[in-house]
Amino acid sequence: MSTGLDDTRSTAIYRRAVSLLPGGVNSPVRAMRAIGRDPLFIARGEGAEIVDVDGNSFVDFVCSWGPLILGHAHPQVVEAICEQAKLGSTFGAPTEAEVDLAEEVTRRFPSIEMMRMTSSGTEASMSAIRLARAATGREKLLKFAGAYHGHVDGLLAEAGSGLATAGIPSSPGVTDAAAAATVIVPWNDPEAVAAACALHEFAAILVEPIPANMGLVPPQSSFLESLREFADVNGALLVFDEVISGFRVSAGGAQELYGVQPDLTILGKILGGGLPAAAFGGSRALMEQLAPVGSVYQAGTLSGNPLAVAAGRATLALLDDEAYLRLAATTENLAAALREAAGSCPVQIVTEPGLMTVFFAEQPVRDYEAAKAADGEAHAAWCRALLARGVYPPPSQFEAWLRGHRLSRPRVREPLLIPTVIAIRWKLFAKGIAFITRRGFWSVALTRTLPFWLAIGSTLPGWKGWPRSAIWKPFLS
Secondary structure, three states, X not given: OOOOOOOHHHHHHHHHHOOOOHHHOOOHHHHOHHHOOOOOOEEEEEEOEEEEOOOOEEEEOOHHHOOOOOOEOOHHXXXXXXXXXXXXXXXXXXXXXXXXXHHHHHHHOOOOOEXXXXXXXXXXXXXXXXXXXXXXXXXXXXEEOOOOOOOOHXXXXXXXXXXXXXXXXXXXXXXXXXXXXXXXXXXXXXHHHHHHHHHOOEEEEEEOOOOOOOOOOOOOOOHHXXXXXXXXXXXXXXXXXXXXXXXXXXXXXXXXXXXXXXXXEEEOHHHHOOOOOEEEEEOHHHHOOEOOOOOEOOOOOOOOOHHHHHHHHHHHHOOOHHHHHHHHHHHXXXXXXXXXXXXXXXXXXXXXXXXXXXXXXXXXXXXXXXXXXXOHHHHXXXXXXXXXXXXXXXXXXXXXXXXXXXXXXXXXXXXXXXXHHHHHHHHHHHHHHHHHHOOOOHHHHHHHHHHHHHHHHHOOOOOOOOOOOHHHHHHOO
């Protein structure tokens, strides 16, 4: 489906892909089904922009779902990868660079005295859970509705029929037994956590301290502090999944930003600088329960891969205090431009440093149920309009926008403002048109609203008359 873009080559590649890859992609959200179009196939990226196989350029707000905080093909990261590749891509043996990277991570995260590297966030989550169960001698986990911690069987669970009950599978192939060990409660609800802790002895309370997989829904005041207290009283380990927030919202992640220290931390994305890498870490007493020191088994062929370690070290070397101040400021500038566009229209724009979500909702979004109640159709229309104007947003209401450092406000302000207005106004306009059209007054409705749409059109760069974009097709059919 084309939406104002020349996507001829992407369409052709997609037709080939669907016969070889499930849904034509290697990860579901890339299919763009949530915004009502087929995927665009990307050819290259540089700095803040990506270019698809048809030559369309986009300002990129996905950034490979988080790793590329420095933008695409940063010269220092590319150089580090190339220099390491000349020396060898993998050895299946220890390297000094792994030790150097671990020293940098422990410097930034005081709660981490030792760490173990893996190749993906899912693998790190799975390993951290195994360690938590071994350390506590317990099986049950507490997680939050809408949180995502990788496609681990026991974490692909959804809430049962009552508060603090055992989970049920949320995906075919997940056994009842795997899901039953997971208890799901609403995010930002300390009473629900208290009730669950009163009923169960948990191995771990597993939490994204800044959830970004239901859209961005930050913790309310003192909520993370309450989780620390609940974990201590219950005897559970508090496990922070900072795969997204780690090295993004601050040098020491959400735990530094909010001042709450977990027992175990899961890291990924930025840690590998754009190559596959993740890790989990905690106190020496916990981590030395892992083999070969302890009896908790965990291993991986490409764990600590030299190329990923090189990319990660090069990335972290550029993320100093000034970089985080700049990232926070540019995130707020972007949010301010969007709020200006929305005016009094019902949208909620939520930010943390380097993260943002626009919810098409009248009330603030505080949990997964509120996120699900947002207007998905309006969000999808907005995303398609952004793509048509050279902005590449996350193609799902439930994924956060991920900012990089190599982006300025003037570069994106204009392309963002117009589609925001169009998407929001179109929803209101369409409701009125549907009412009027049923009574045979289409011409009157169009006449009365034409000045508004002409005013919007006249603000589009390169405006040469009415209309030029697929955005306007509903008004011509």
